[in-house]
Amino acid sequence: MSKVVLKDVHKQYKDAHVLSGIDMNIEDGEFVTLLGPSGCGKSTILRILSGLTEATGGNVMIDGKDMKKVPPKNRQVGMVFQSYALFPNMTVYENVAFGLKMRKQPVNEIAEHVEKMINLVGLKEKKEAFPHELSGGQQQRVALARSLVVRPKVLLLDEPLSALDAQIRKHLQVELRTIQRELKMTMILVTHDQEEAMTVSDRIFVMNQGKIAQEGTPFEIYTQPKTEFVANFIGRYNVFTKEQIENLLGGKMTILAAKYAIRPESIQFQPQTSSYPIRAIAGDSIMNGNVIRTTFHADNKQFTMEQLHHQSSAFEKGTEYQLFVEPKDVIALS
Amino acid sequence: MAYQENEKGFVETMKKFTIVMLILIGIYLALPIFATALYAFSTEWNKTILPEGLTFEWIRTLFQDARFIEAFGRSVLLSGSAVFISILFIVPAIFVIVLYFPALEKWFQASVVMVYAFPGIILSVGIIRFYSGTSLPMILAVTGVYVISVLPFMYQGTRNSLRNVQGRQLMDAAELLGASKMDAFRKVLLPSVYPGLFVASLLSFSVLFGEFVLINLVVGSRFETVQIYLMAKLSTSGHIASAIVFVYIVLMGILTLVMATLTKKAKGMRHA
Ligand SMILES: Nc1ncnc2c1ncn2[C@@H]1O[C@H](COP(=O)(O)OP(=O)(O)O)[C@@H](O)[C@H]1O
Numbered sequence: 094m095s096k097v098v099l100k101d102v103h104k105q106y107k108d109a110h111v112l113s114g115i116d117m118n119i120e121d122g123e124f125v126t127l128l129g130p131s132g133c134g135k136s137t138i139l140r141i142l143s144g145l146t147e148a149t150g151g152n153v154m155i156d157g158k159d160m161k162k163v164p165p166k167n168r169q170v171g172m173v174f175q176s177y178a179l180f181p182n183m184t185v186y187e188n189v190a191f192g193l194k195m196r197k198q199p200v201n202e203i204a205e206h207v208e209k210m211i212n213l214v215g216l217k218e219k220k221e222a223f224p225h226e227l228s229g230g231q232q233q234r235v236a237l238a239r240s241l242v243v244r245p246k247v248l249l250l251d252e253p254l255s256a257l258d259a260q261i262r263k264h265l266q267v268e269l270r271t272i273q274r275e276l277k278m279t280m281i282l283v284t285h286d287q288e289e290a291m292t293v294s295d296r297i298f299v300m301n302q303g304k305i306a307q308e309g310t311p312f313e314i315y316t317q318p319k320t321e322f323v324a325n326f327i328g329r330y331n332v333f334t335k336e337q338i339e340n341l342l343g344g345k346m347t348i349l350a351a352k353y354a355i356r357p358e359s360i361q362f363q364p365q366t367s368s369y370p371i372r373a374i375a376g377d378s379i380m381n382g383n384v385i386r387t388t389f390h391a392d393n394k395q396f397t398m399e400q401l402h403h404q405s406s407a408f409e410k411g412t413e414y415q416l417f418v419e420p421k422d423v424i425a426l427s
Numbered sequence: 428m429a430y431q432e433n434e435k436g437f438v439e440t441m442k443k444f445t446i447v448m449l450i451l452i453g454i455y456l457a458l459p460i461f462a463t464a465l466y467a468f469s470t471e472w473n474k475t476i477l478p479e480g481l482t483f484e485w486i487r488t489l490f491q492d493a494r495f496i497e498a499f500g501r502s503v504l505l506s507g508s509a510v511f512i513s514i515l516f517i518v519p520a521i522f523v524i525v526l527y528f529p530a531l532e533k534w535f536q537a538s539v540v541m542v543y544a545f546p547g548i549i550l551s552v553g554i555i556r557f558y559s560g561t562s563l564p565m566i567l568a569v570t571g572v573y574v575i576s577v578l579p580f581m582y583q584g585t586r587n588s589l590r591n592v593q594g595r596q597l598m599d600a601a602e603l604l605g606a607s608k609m610d611a612f613r614k615v616l617l618p619s620v621y622p623g624l625f626v627a628s629l630l631s632f633s634v635l636f637g638e639f640v641l642i643n644l645v646v647g648s649r650f651e652t653v654q655i656y657l658m659a660k661l662s663t664s665g666h667i668a669s670a671i672v673f674v675y676i677v678l679m680g681i682l683t684l685v686m687a688t689l690t691k692k693a694k695g696m697r698h699a
C-alpha cells in the first residue's frame with residue numbers, strides 16, 4: 094500500500110483551474126520531487142496534502158486513510174517552507190521543541206529528542222540563538238529539525254533551498270538526502286531547479302500548468318522525455334519538427350511524432366556504425382563548468398552540442414563540420 | 428567617466444542641500460519648543476533676550492493643582508480606554524482579515540480613508556446632532572469616535588507586523604506541528620507581532636491624547652482633559668501654560684523613544 098495517494102485531485106480558484114486531475118502514488122520511505130516552473134501548482138499540491146488548503150475535487154489518502162475530515166494539526170504531515178517560517182520569538186531549541194510540546198510529550202523526552210535532532214542538523218553550538226542571529230542555511234536546518242523531530246508520516250519541503258546561495262544549496266541537497274535515508278522518512282520536495290531534482294530524488298513528477306506532465310526516475314525523465322515541455326525543462330534539449338529533423342539528418346523518420354528531440358551531449362564528432370551524419374556551421378562556444386557548449390547552424394535551424402571540456406575538439410567559428418548522431422538518441426516526443 | 432564624476436558631484440550637492448534643509452526645519456520647529464520649555468522655567472522674561480532667572484515654581488504649581496492632575500487622569504483614561512477597546516475588538520478582526528480573508532482588506536482600507544477624510548469638526552456636529560437627544564452620555568459617544576479614529580494606526584501597525592513576520596505562514600507552521608489555532612495564535616503569532624502592536628497602540632494613544640477639537644466641541648468643560656485645561660490656562664498664566672506644554676512634550680518624548688526602540692527590535696526579528 095502506498096504511503097501517500099492523490100486521486101484525481103482538482104483545485105479551482107473562481108474560474109482559474111490551478112490543478113486539473115492530479116494522480117500520485119508515493120511509497121513509504123521514498124524521496125519524490127515535484128518539478129515544474131513557477132505557478133504550475135506545486136505549492137498548491139503540498140498545501141492540499143497538509144490540509145492547509147482544501148481541494149475542490151478528488152481524494153487524498155495517507156497510510157490508507159482518507160484525509161478529507163482530518164484537520165492539519167492531526168495529519169502528521171510536516172512542512173518546511175522556502176522562507177523558513179521559524180518562530181522569531183523563540184530560540185533554536187524552543188523552535189525545535191515546539192511540536193513535541195504541543196503533543197504534550199514528557200519534558201525529559203522532549204529534551205532528549207530535541208538535542209538529538211539539533212545535533213543531526215549540526216547546530217549544537219546555536220541551541221540558544223534566536224532565528225535572526227542565524228544565516229539562511231542555518232535557519233533552514235532549524236526548520237528541518239523542527240519538522241523532523243515530531244516524526245511526521247510524510248515531510249513536505251516547499252522550495253526549501255531556493256533562497257540560499259549555490260554552494261550552501263548544493264551542500265544541503267546532499268545533507269537532506271543523507272538525513273532522509275538515515276530516517277527512512279517519506280519526503281516530497283518541491284523545486285523548479287531540474288538539477289536539484291535530479292540530484293536528490295528517487296522519483297520525479299514533472300508538472301506543467303496544473304497537470305503531471307511525466308513521472309519517472311531521474312534517469313528515465315532525463316533520457317526519455319515524453320513531451321516538448323519536459324524536454325525543454327529537463328535539459329537543454331534540441332527540439333525539431335519532423336521536417337527540420339529530416340532535413341538535418343537527410344533521411345525519413347521511421348517513428349511518426351509531433352516533435353523530435355536530441356540531447357546536446359549525444360551529438361558526436363566521431364561516427365558510430367549506424368550514425369546519421371550532420372553537416373553544420375559552428376557558431377560561438379561557451380564554457381560552462383567542465384562542459385563546452387557550441388552552437389551550430391544548419392539550414393535555418395540552430396542547435397547546440399555539448400562536450401566534456403578535456404575531450405573536446407576546438408571548433409572554428411564559421412567553419413563547416415561533419416557531426417554525427419545515433420538513431421537511438423533521436424527521441425520522439427508526443 | 429566625466430559623466431559619472433558629474434553624477435557624483437550632483438549627489439553630493441543634493442546631500443548637503445538636504446542636510447541644510449533638515450537643520451533649518453529642525454531649528455524652525457525646535458526654537459518655539461525650546462522657548463516654551465525655557466519659559467516654563469523662567470521667573471521673569473519680558474524685556475530681556477534671555478530670562479532673568481530660572482525656577483521650578485511653575486512646574487511645582489502645576490503639579491499641586493488638583494485640577495491639572497484630574498485633567499491629566501481624564502486624558503489618560505479617555506485615550507487609554509479608546510485604545511484598549513480597539514485592541515480588544517478591532518485588532519482581532521484585523522488579524523482574521525489579514526491572515527485568512529485578504530480579499531476583504533480593501534474594505535478595511537476604504538474605511539481607513541474615510542476616517543482620514545472626516546475632519547473632527549464635521550464629526551462633532553454629526554455626533555451632537557445625532558446623540559444629544561439620546562440617553563447615551565456624550566463622553567461615550569466621543570470614546571466611540573476615538574476607537575474608530577485610531578483604526579488607521581491600528582490597522583497599518585498590525586498589518587505591517589503581520590506581513591513582516593509572515594503571520595499566515597507562522598500560523599500554518601505552528602498548526603502543522605500540532606498546535607490548535609488558539610495555541611498558534613497565543614504562543615507564536617501574538618508574541619511575534621507584539622512589538623509592532625505595542626507601537627501602534629502607543630501611537631494611537633499619543634494621537635488621542637493630543638485631540639482637542641472633538642472633545643472640546645462635544646463635551647467641553649464638562650470633561651476637562653489636559654488639552655482643555657491648557658486652553659483655559661492660556662488666557663490666565665503663560666508660565667503655567669508653558670509648563671503644561673513642557674510636561675506634554677516630555678511625555679511624548681518618552682513615548683516616541685519607547686516606540687523607536689521597539690520598532691528597532693521588531694526589525695531585528697523580521698530577518699528571522
Ligand atoms: N489563494 C489563491 N487565490 C487565487 N489563486 C491562487 C491562490 N493561491 C495560488 N493561486 C494560483 O494558483 C497557481 C499555482 O500556484 P502555486 O501552487 O503557488 O504554484 P507554484 O508553487 O508551482 O509556483 C498560481 O497561478 C497562483 O496564482
Ligand SMILES: [Mg+2]
Pocket residue numbers: 132135136137251
Ligand atoms: Mg510555490
